[in-house]
Amino acid sequence: MIEKTILDHLSGVLDEICMMERPANAPGTFVLLEKTGESRENYISTAILAVQSYAPTLLEAAQLNEQVKTAMFDAVQLPGIAAVRLNSDYNFTDTAMKGYRYQAVFDVTHYE
Template identity: 60%
Template sequence: MIETIILNHLVAALDVPVLMEVPKNPPDTFVVLEKTGGGQRNRIHSALFAVQSYAPSLLQAAQLNERVKAAMDTLPALDAVCAARLNSDYNFTDAASKRYRYQAVYDITHY
């Protein structure tokens, strides 16, 4: 399952918690991985992932986002991943919780 592959890759590459959802009592700094779409053609799968970087300040969230992008860019070294392309990244501060975050959106091609 591509979610597990990417989750394990990010956990190994980053020094902050990487989760699939925001916990009830979140730490100050963490990353959330979310699959937002996907498809299949000729047995090649595609998936769209949003990776959200939370931190105590906007600068720290931006810096964590850069580390996340560096880790995501190495996904094609894994056997199951053909390509990982940054679609976009941007300030995505959560207005409801007033938590700073950045979001990087990736197009993933995988087996």
């Protein structure tokens, strides 16, 4: 499962907590991973993964986003990962929760 592979990788290389669900008592700085889609052809899959970087300030969220991008590009070295491509990244401040965040969207080509 690509989500588990990437979550384990991010948890292993980032100093911040990485998770797939935002808990009610979320820490001030953390990373949230979500698979938003996937396609498959000839046993090769491409998952669309959104990685959100939350932090107390906009600058800290942007800095964490840069760390996330570096970690995601390094994921290409993992078994079963053929390619990691940054689709887009942007300020994605959460106005409902009043929290600063950035979001980076990746296309991850993988096989099992």
